[in-house]
Amino acid sequence: MRDIDASYERYKAILAEAIAIESVSGDLRRRSETVKMVHWTKEKLEKLGVQCSLEDLGTQIVDGKEIALPPVLFGQLGDEKNKKTLLVYDVQPAAKADGWYTEPFTLTEIDNKLFGRGATDDKGPVLCWIHAIEMLQKHSINIPVNIKFCFEAMEESGSIGLEKLLQKNKTKFLANIDFTCISDSYWLGTTKPCLTYGLRGICSFKVEVTGIQQDLHSGVYGGVVYEPLADLLWVMSQLTSVDNRILIPGIYHDVAPMTNVESDLYDKIDFDINEFRKSIGAKKLLTEDKKTLLMRRWREPCLSFHGIEGAFSGNGEKTVIPSKVIGKFSIRIVPNMMPEKVNRIVIDFLNELWKKRGSPNTFTPHLGHDALPWVTDTNESNFKAGARAMKLVHGVDPDYIREGCSIPITLTFQELTGRSVLLLPLGAADDMAHSQNEKFNKVNYTNGVKTLLAYLIELGNV
Amino acid sequence: MRDIDASYERYKAILAEAIAIESVSGDLRRRSETVKMVHWTKEKLEKLGVQCSLEDLGTQIVDGKEIALPPVLFGQLGDEKNKKTLLVYDVQPAAKADGWYTEPFTLTEIDNKLFGRGATDDKGPVLCWIHAIEMLQKHSINIPVNIKFCFEAMEESGSIGLEKLLQKNKTKFLANIDFTCISDSYWLGTTKPCLTYGLRGICSFKVEVTGIQQDLHSGVYGGVVYEPLADLLWVMSQLTSVDNRILIPGIYHDVAPMTNVESDLYDKIDFDINEFRKSIGAKKLLTEDKKTLLMRRWREPCLSFHGIEGAFSGNGEKTVIPSKVIGKFSIRIVPNMMPEKVNRIVIDFLNELWKKRGSPNTFTPHLGHDALPWVTDTNESNFKAGARAMKLVHGVDPDYIREGCSIPITLTFQELTGRSVLLLPLGAADDMAHSQNEKFNKVNYTNGVKTLLAYLIELGNV
Numbered sequence: 001m002r003d004i005d006a007s008y009e010r011y012k013a014i015l016a017e018a019i020a021i022e023s024v025s026g027d028l029r030r031r032s033e034t035v036k037m038v039h040w041t042k043e044k045l046e047k048l049g050v051q052c053s054l055e056d057l058g059t060q061i062v063d064g065k066e067i068a069l070p071p072v073l074f075g076q077l078g079d080e081k082n083k084k085t086l087l088v089y090d091v092q093p094a095a096k097a098d099g100w101y102t103e104p105f106t107l108t109e110i111d112n113k114l115f116g117r118g119a120t121d122d123k124g125p126v127l128c129w130i131h132a133i134e135m136l137q138k139h140s141i142n143i144p145v146n147i148k149f150c151f152e153a154m155e156e157s158g159s160i161g162l163e164k165l166l167q168k169n170k171t172k173f174l175a176n177i178d179f180t181c182i183s184d185s186y187w188l189g190t191t192k193p194c195l196t197y198g199l200r201g202i203c204s205f206k207v208e209v210t211g212i213q214q215d216l217h218s219g220v221y222g223g224v225v226y227e228p229l230a231d232l233l234w235v236m237s238q239l240t241s242v243d244n245r246i247l248i249p250g251i252y253h254d255v256a257p258m259t260n261v262e263s264d265l266y267d268k269i270d271f272d273i274n275e276f277r278k279s280i281g282a283k284k285l286l287t288e289d290k291k292t293l294l295m296r297r298w299r300e301p302c303l304s305f306h307g308i309e310g311a312f313s314g315n316g317e318k319t320v321i322p323s324k325v326i327g328k329f330s331i332r333i334v335p336n337m338m339p340e341k342v343n344r345i346v347i348d349f350l351n352e353l354w355k356k357r358g359s360p361n362t363f364t365p366h367l368g369h370d371a372l373p374w375v376t377d378t379n380e381s382n383f384k385a386g387a388r389a390m391k392l393v394h395g396v397d398p399d400y401i402r403e404g405c406s407i408p409i410t411l412t413f414q415e416l417t418g419r420s421v422l423l424l425p426l427g428a429a430d431d432m433a434h435s436q437n438e439k440f441n442k443v444n445y446t447n448g449v450k451t452l453l454a455y456l457i458e459l460g461n462v
Numbered sequence: 463m464r465d466i467d468a469s470y471e472r473y474k475a476i477l478a479e480a481i482a483i484e485s486v487s488g489d490l491r492r493r494s495e496t497v498k499m500v501h502w503t504k505e506k507l508e509k510l511g512v513q514c515s516l517e518d519l520g521t522q523i524v525d526g527k528e529i530a531l532p533p534v535l536f537g538q539l540g541d542e543k544n545k546k547t548l549l550v551y552d553v554q555p556a557a558k559a560d561g562w563y564t565e566p567f568t569l570t571e572i573d574n575k576l577f578g579r580g581a582t583d584d585k586g587p588v589l590c591w592i593h594a595i596e597m598l599q600k601h602s603i604n605i606p607v608n609i610k611f612c613f614e615a616m617e618e619s620g621s622i623g624l625e626k627l628l629q630k631n632k633t634k635f636l637a638n639i640d641f642t643c644i645s646d647s648y649w650l651g652t653t654k655p656c657l658t659y660g661l662r663g664i665c666s667f668k669v670e671v672t673g674i675q676q677d678l679h680s681g682v683y684g685g686v687v688y689e690p691l692a693d694l695l696w697v698m699s700q701l702t703s704v705d706n707r708i709l710i711p712g713i714y715h716d717v718a719p720m721t722n723v724e725s726d727l728y729d730k731i732d733f734d735i736n737e738f739r740k741s742i743g744a745k746k747l748l749t750e751d752k753k754t755l756l757m758r759r760w761r762e763p764c765l766s767f768h769g770i771e772g773a774f775s776g777n778g779e780k781t782v783i784p785s786k787v788i789g790k791f792s793i794r795i796v797p798n799m800m801p802e803k804v805n806r807i808v809i810d811f812l813n814e815l816w817k818k819r820g821s822p823n824t825f826t827p828h829l830g831h832d833a834l835p836w837v838t839d840t841n842e843s844n845f846k847a848g849a850r851a852m853k854l855v856h857g858v859d860p861d862y863i864r865e866g867c868s869i870p871i872t873l874t875f876q877e878l879t880g881r882s883v884l885l886l887p888l889g890a891a892d893d894m895a896h897s898q899n900e901k902f903n904k905v906n907y908t909n910g911v912k913t914l915l916a917y918l919i920e921l922g923n924v
Binding site for chain 1: 525561648662664666668673674675676677678679680681682683684685686687688689691692693695696698699702704705706742743744745746747748749755758759762763764765766767768769770771773774775776777779780781782783784790792794819820821822823824830831865866867868894895896897898899
């Protein structure tokens with residue numbers, strides 16, 4: 001383990017290389033960088049003796065143009081009959097954001113924090129796997145499991161085509177998987193390690209209002225047209241209360257009741273609500289109670305507004321009456337809510353609101369993507385191995401937590417392999433994945449390598 | 463006049479040259495094109511014997527960078543003591559918009575309509591002045607007035623610096639002006655000519671809500687933070703009713719009462735409400751009554767929402783909780799509303815709404831630009847000359863109309879010269895200035911040249 005600490009500068013240099021590849025999956029102009037990232041990772045794996053293949057995902061249609069998707073990287077290390085097989089799933093590039101203090105694509109170390117786009121989501125954790133295996137090989141330590149890799153580049157952009165590819169591989173690449181491990185989530189705080197046993201799902205919506213043929217000058221036409229944006233603002237304003245309760249009737253109906261076992265897990269969790277509040281720079285949160293706050297993040301639905309397409313969104317002023325506006329919002333769903341039912345009651349409520357509004361404009365609610373929530377049993381051997389690894393590295397038992405976000409692929413792997421999926425987070429809560437100033441702590445990086453190394457060994461004891 | 467019709471193809475070629483210059487004042491990357499447009503116009507005027515000078519407007523600060531403003535073009539044709547002096551003010555480039563059927567910067571004639579960005583606002587009308595003077599010179603007809611020109615390039619971007627330049631020139635370039643003519647407005651319909659005697663003013667507002675330090679992932683944080691965008695949507699939704707009435711107490715208080723003389727003007731106006739509705743592709747308007755509709759456009763205030771800065775505005779989905787959002791809206795004001803008072807009651811009401819909302823987020827209403835409304839006496843000799851010119855060309859008396867939009871410079875010229883300002887529109891109502899598919903009709907182009915020529919002659923008879 002000391003050799004891992006000693007390798008930090010080398011690890012950092014390799015992460016810097018990965019960060020410098022501007023693989024932003026949602027940015028078509030950077031598609032070649034995203035493909036480059038896949039190839040870069042393939043080379044690293046091959047140096048470890050991993051048998052790699054690139055799986056074609058076909059194309060996607062963007063703005064009427066057909067664009068090739070970056071390939072998925074499959075890899076296999078070891079194929080011994082007497083060993084169980086671990087599947088490692090991870091993602092490579094991440095979204096973009098403005099407002100960075102440092103160059104997003106230049107890894108910058110400040111106060112033992114490594115800043116860079118993708119540092120924690122998920123280039124850092126991917127490298128932790130690579131470093132861990134390399135370290136075991138260097139010290140000639142037998143890896144007690146066969147390892148398969150599935151690394152994809154488009155997770156942040158909906159993992160288009162991946163599910164189909166995995167379905168096709170149910171009896172091929174995904175045959176005989178005993179465990180799956182995903183390191184694409186985060187600790188609850190900044191110091192204590194966690195294992196994740198649940199995720200929220202999501203239902204996304206787009207609400208379109210139109211009524212005039214094209215954008216109009218507000219001076220010339222203001223006062224005589226029913227403004228689509230005014231209608232949209234009103235409809236959206238009717239969906240939540242100031243304290244973020246969803247005002248759609250029936251939406252809370254299917255939320256699973258709390259069991260005593262589950263309630264106990266919440267009581268044990270180490271979580272500093274003030275530190276959390278400060279980490280996001282909020283003056284006040286919707287609750288000051290730890291347990292209530294965690295429940296609201298993990299086991300209760302919520303509705304968030306994302307923005308409006310078609311209205312003026314630039315800096316400065318523009319006296320326009322937008323002709324067609326599309327409001328975007330999503331609802332995080334939890335067990336036992338089902339997307340089909342949520343979609344139906346939301347669309348029904350939107351249509352009811354529209355009737356109440358009484359505008360002659362044209363109103364069209366659209367369904368966006370949706371994903372089921374996921375929750376699993378923390379007593380599975382996969383979880384136990386992860387817990388022992390974390391205790392070994394950190395000296396404490398990990399907390400059992402859930403995540404508020406959705407990683408739909410988790411459920412896909414669980415269903416296709418019929419085995420337990422472990423979410424083993426390596427990054428800290430304040431790593432700011434998806435946001436400005438994303439970082440991966442130096443200590444999380446080296447402890448991440450140690451944890452994955454220990455986890456691989458522990459899987460041999462299952 | 464027949465020679466004007468015969469010159470159409472040549473006029474069109476010159477307009478095509480002007481349209482090809484991508485002078486978009488709000489687009490900094492095209493700033494050099496905007497400057498090029500000023501020089502192009504200067505050359506055209508100098509060929510007519512106009513003494514030109516370029517007046518420096520200094521610089522503007524955009525995103526922290528200091529950028530030189532395009533110069534204002536001053537020109538003078540004739541300086542005879544026994545002649546009165548006309549000031550012609552016009553603007554050159556216009557805003558940008560997506561969704562064109564033709565190339566915006568390539569003049570395209572379809573069904574006797576000349577499509578192109580700036581065709582009607584205001585490159586076409588500027589050329590009408592040039593063609594009219596050229597025609598008078600060609601036929602050796604004495605121009606009975608001295609003409610001064612003030613052509614600027616930044617009207618669509620707030621005419622930064624222009625007012626200061628004009629103030630400085632009150633006793634210089636603007637001394638001894640007898641009439642001012644501005645052709646930067648539009649007919650009420652598509653066939654009958656108009657003279658414009660009033661304009662609405664404007665008060666613009668920005669409402670900023672923030673409460674978290676940076677954009678957050680809605681999965682991880684949704685349900686525990688007070689979302690700034692939810693607050694903003696609610697505040698904005700409280701400002702108008704579905705039928706576009708402003709819900710801010712006192713806002714209608716200072717609207718000038720209707721006089722009988724004014725009421726009569728409305729009765730006479732030729733206006734097809736159905737044609738108007740169809741021209742903007744609206745299913746239904748806020749009123750089906752001609753007079754009410756015109757009054758709502760010209761002599762009543764209205765509130766329009768323009769958009770939101772800081773939220774997700776792109777295509778597709780993005781599960782973000784925006785950290786800082788700025789809502790943009792403006793109120794068109796009419797006599798006798800004063801911007802100071804409107805600004806005060808709007809900000810007061812916004813603050814009251816915020817108290818009612820009860821959110822711990824930070825709310826900051828900002829004042830944007832404002833402009834006084836303008837209304838003038840249609841019995842002035844300047845108006846009479848314009849009316850006679852229009853009758854001569856079109857065979858009918860023009861309607862006396864107002865405009866719903868703001869041209870603040872109108873008031874500046876009226877105040878600095880102490881004389882009447884005439885708004886003499888040349889374009890048709892459906893020309894779609896500021897919008898997609900802007901065009902200038904062939905017949906408006908040639909009749910525009912004739913009208914300005916006749917107007918110059920008529921001014922000699924005042």
